[in-house]
Amino acid sequence: MAMNRITKIKRSIFSRSSLRAIIAIIVFLVLWECGSRSKEWLGHSLPWIGLVPPPSAVVLVWMDLLGDSGYWESWYLSTMRVMSGFVAAMIIGIPLGLMMAVSRTFNSITFPTFEILRPIPPLAWVPVAIIFWPTEELSIAFVTFLGAFFTVVINVLGGAKAIDMRFYQSAQAMGSSQWDIFRRVVLPATIPSIVVGSSVGMGITWNVVVAAEMISGGGGGTSGTGGGLGFFIWNSYVGGSYEQIVVGMISIGIAGYASSELLRGIGGFFTPWLKTR
Amino acid sequence: MEQVEQLLKRTLPFQVVSPETLGNIAGISQRETFSEGDVIYSAGQSANDVYVLASGRLHHAITPQVNAKIHEKSLNAGDVFGWAAIFEGERIRLADVSCTEPVEVLRIDGTKLLDLLRRDRNFGDAAMRSFSQLISQQYYLPPSVANRVPSTLAAPATTAEEPGEPAAQMASTWTLTMYRAGEWIRSPDPYLMMIGFMLLLGSWYLTVEVFKLPRFEDLPGLTTVVTEWFATDPMYGLSIHTSEYYQHVWVSIRRVAIAFLLATALGVPLGLFLGWSRTFREYVFPVFELLRPIPILAWVPLAIIMFTGSETPVIFLTFLASFFATALNTMLGVESIDESYTRAAYCLGANRWQVFREVIIPGAMPYVFTGLQISVGVAWFSLVAGEMVSGQYGLGYVINTSYTMVRYPTIIIGMVTLGIVGYATSAMVRVAGNYMMQWRLREMALGGR
Numbered sequence: 001m002a003m004n005r006i007t008k009i010k011r012s013i014f015s016r017s018s019l020r021a022i023i024a025i026i027v028f029l030v031l032w033e034c035g036s037r038s039k040e041w042l043g044h045s046l047p048w049i050g051l052v053p054p055p056s057a058v059v060l061v062w063m064d065l066l067g068d069s070g071y072w073e074s075w076y077l078s079t080m081r082v083m084s085g086f087v088a089a090m091i092i093g094i095p096l097g098l099m100m101a102v103s104r105t106f107n108s109i110t111f112p113t114f115e116i117l118r119p120i121p122p123l124a125w126v127p128v129a130i131i132f133w134p135t136e137e138l139s140i141a142f143v144t145f146l147g148a149f150f151t152v153v154i155n156v157l158g159g160a161k162a163i164d165m166r167f168y169q170s171a172q173a174m175g176s177s178q179w180d181i182f183r184r185v186v187l188p189a190t191i192p193s194i195v196v197g198s199s200v201g202m203g204i205t206w207n208v209v210v211a212a213e214m215i216s217g218g219g220g221g222t223s224g225t226g227g228g229l230g231f232f233i234w235n236s237y238v239g240g241s242y243e244q245i246v247v248g249m250i251s252i253g254i255a256g257y258a259s260s261e262l263l264r265g266i267g268g269f270f271t272p273w274l275k276t277r
Numbered sequence: 278m279e280q281v282e283q284l285l286k287r288t289l290p291f292q293v294v295s296p297e298t299l300g301n302i303a304g305i306s307q308r309e310t311f312s313e314g315d316v317i318y319s320a321g322q323s324a325n326d327v328y329v330l331a332s333g334r335l336h337h338a339i340t341p342q343v344n345a346k347i348h349e350k351s352l353n354a355g356d357v358f359g360w361a362a363i364f365e366g367e368r369i370r371l372a373d374v375s376c377t378e379p380v381e382v383l384r385i386d387g388t389k390l391l392d393l394l395r396r397d398r399n400f401g402d403a404a405m406r407s408f409s410q411l412i413s414q415q416y417y418l419p420p421s422v423a424n425r426v427p428s429t430l431a432a433p434a435t436t437a438e439e440p441g442e443p444a445a446q447m448a449s450t451w452t453l454t455m456y457r458a459g460e461w462i463r464s465p466d467p468y469l470m471m472i473g474f475m476l477l478l479g480s481w482y483l484t485v486e487v488f489k490l491p492r493f494e495d496l497p498g499l500t501t502v503v504t505e506w507f508a509t510d511p512m513y514g515l516s517i518h519t520s521e522y523y524q525h526v527w528v529s530i531r532r533v534a535i536a537f538l539l540a541t542a543l544g545v546p547l548g549l550f551l552g553w554s555r556t557f558r559e560y561v562f563p564v565f566e567l568l569r570p571i572p573i574l575a576w577v578p579l580a581i582i583m584f585t586g587s588e589t590p591v592i593f594l595t596f597l598a599s600f601f602a603t604a605l606n607t608m609l610g611v612e613s614i615d616e617s618y619t620r621a622a623y624c625l626g627a628n629r630w631q632v633f634r635e636v637i638i639p640g641a642m643p644y645v646f647t648g649l650q651i652s653v654g655v656a657w658f659s660l661v662a663g664e665m666v667s668g669q670y671g672l673g674y675v676i677n678t679s680y681t682m683v684r685y686p687t688i689i690i691g692m693v694t695l696g697i698v699g700y701a702t703s704a705m706v707r708v709a710g711n712y713m714m715q716w717r718l719r720e721m722a723l724g725g726r
Contacts, residue, residue: 020556021563028564048583108469113477119703120696121661124673127680127688131495207572211662214577215677230575237578245578253571260570 029055053243058250061243071232078213078229079255081137082205085144089201093149094194097156101190102182114153122147122208126215140212140228147208148201155197159190192274195267199260206256229255281306281383284331287355289415290407298397302390306383317359317374317382324361324368326384330354333380339372339416346417351377356415360408362387364425371422391427497685505686506693513684515675526694528670532588533656533702536595540652544603545645551604552611553637565604573598573659577666591663591671598659599652606648610641646710653706657699672698 012018033056034041035049045051065071100107100114122143129139163185171181213230227235229252236244268274281303285291291299306329311317317328320340335352339345352358352374361371368387394401405426413423461467478499484490486498505511509518516522551558551565573594580590618640622632664673672695679687 017559020559024560024563025567028567051583052579105465105469108466109473109476111473112470113473116474116477116696119657119699120692121658121699123658123661123665124676124692124695126665127676128496128692130680131685132492134492203572207574207658210572211574211577211666214574215662215665233575233578237581242579242582245582249571249575249579252575256572257570 053246058243058246061241062247062250065244065247074227074229074232075251075255077227078209078252079259081140081144081209081213081228082202082255082259084141085146085209086148086198086202086205088141088145089148089152089205090198092145093152094156097153098160098182098186098190100153100157101160102186111157114150118150118154122204123211123215126212130216136216140209140216143212144205144209147204148198151201151204152194152197155193155200156190159193159197160186162193163189192267192271195264195271199263199267202260202263203256206252206259210252281308284329284355284383288329288357289411290357290404293403293407294394294397294400298393298400301393302385305389305393306385308381309384310379310381311376312379313376315376317376318370319373320370322370324359324364324370325387326359327357327362327387327390328359328374329383329385330356330358331381331383333376333378335380336375336377337372337416338374339418343371343422344419350416357408357411360412360426363391363408363427365427366425495685497689502686502689502693506690513679513687515679515684515687515690522690522694525670525672525675525691526698529660529664529672529695530698530702532592532595532664532671533653533660536592536660537599537653537656540596540599540603540656541649544600544648544652545607548604548607548645548648549611549633549637549641551608552641553633558608562608565601569601569605573601573655574662577663580663581667587667587669590667591660594663595656595660598655602652602655603645603648606644606651607641610644610648611637613644614640642714646706646714649706649710650703653703654699657695657702661695 032049032052033054035046036052036054036057038050039045096110100110125143125146126139129142130136133139133142167185167189168181171185176184209228210230210233213228214234229248233245233248233252236242236248282299285299285302285306291302294302308331317335318324330352332354335356335358337350337352337358339348339350341348358372358374359370361368394404397404408426409420409423412418412426413420482499484493485496486500505513506516507518508516511519514521515525547561551562576594576597577590580593584590584593614637618636619632622636627635660671661673661676664671665677672691676688676691676695679685679691
């Protein structure tokens, strides 16, 4: 069994597709490096790519930053903001979505209003949030919350609407109460869409947090590298250290990817019946 | 008499008429017998009677002057011929009919038959239409001949048939819409919807302007925003009567449109190729996946560095967001196509290009349009961020500068306008998608969804 798994992993690492992936990424990095260094090597810089810092310089800068406490503080602050907004969106969004799915009257009252507010991009709320909330931290969390909230509600509602009518009918025919139907039919059927909604929402929250930090100007940071990853990027831009911008972008990419994967893992734990393959 | 009615009931034109009319037709029909080789009528004679073949076989040859697809035909018991006797205008035989066996026929006077059918209000017209159908389908004659059978309706058959139909169809869709609207008005939904709006607007109005709750009193109130928005002389310089307002809206729409079109033009082909060719995907997709987790908004400073001016960075950001969504969904769409479709196409001798054009592209369409809808949404999302951070003009810029210059009501105007414009553009994409994928809509309607 153990041997089998090891050979499987080996096979997937040394397979043709992963080899091609590695080749592709190396080619991409080489092209990037050449493009960025075109000014030194060719005498004149290529358009667009010539202005981007080369990957080798980015790696060097990143190495330095790994020892910088401000950089890690940014990680921490951004993660906390994302988490607070996201958790609030889950706590409010999931019950709201379920209530809209279960009660027709409630749905008729809230859904049109909800649909009117939904097309407004979350970032357009930034100034209003800053005016309204007493601290900057709360306003960033609020905008982050909005980013995930609409997606979560829509996904929960969609999941509940997609339930086969016959499930309700057979549950009712066999004498289940309202609560039983909710507990045994609606809830299990919506969990997969809750998982999808939350991982999509997580992606949006990282997007929003970066922008909110850029627009509101960070806050709470002790140094130029602190105050959140979005602020870190913006500050690097203002300070002219372009390598740091790329470091910040990659860091946010890693953070967003890791949190989406984490959510997917947790979701898989709650939906074991979907693991058929 | 019973027998005659039974026979008539079996023929195509008369099976629809009422029992009363059927009895009357049986009353005016006369039995006649012919022996083998007899000619019942030949082309060019004047046509007075319609015949129904009761037993035996006949040879029916239409003159070459008439454009029939097939000229010769043998008739069996139950067939109706001699329909030229109920034509409108000139009634002249168009065929030679001779007996290949001893036959028995029913002869029905054409003028009397027409009279009877006209009197049958419910089914007469249907019988007339069956005659036209009979002429075009069993005798393979063009509609110009088939339409010479008159209609019991006031207008002559030739004009009544074709223009009448779309009109009827339009009337039915219109009534259907009206019916649905009526149902909706009678259901509690619109009133509950109004309650929802009232709750939202009411709580905004009460908390901000009436009770002036702490924190809320800093926000712009409902009445302030509305009066500002519709003022001919706005206090903060932006309302529906100022040209700047439309300029900002127009700039934003233009940016989104450019980015969206560019993203569609590049993203759809890329997604199709990614899904279609394994090799291409194995080389390109890893790089795609490497760049995708980076939030679009983290690109803002890099975009400003890479592109000069204030216009290109914003368009680039908007484009990037749309591009990823479109390409990824298109790829998923290609992957969603059932393997057996491509295999079937290959088995039937299609080459790679034909499979791509006839199977891959239409098969991926539903996902492509889902992707385009997402793409419009994220385009507005990142446009606002781009405009807020850099850029001049545009709704995001309005919102941000109104904040820094303390023109609070204008912030709300910008937000609401963004919501309206964003909603309108995604609705446009949805309508376009539904229009281009009628087959899918029907499929879904049949599935009861």
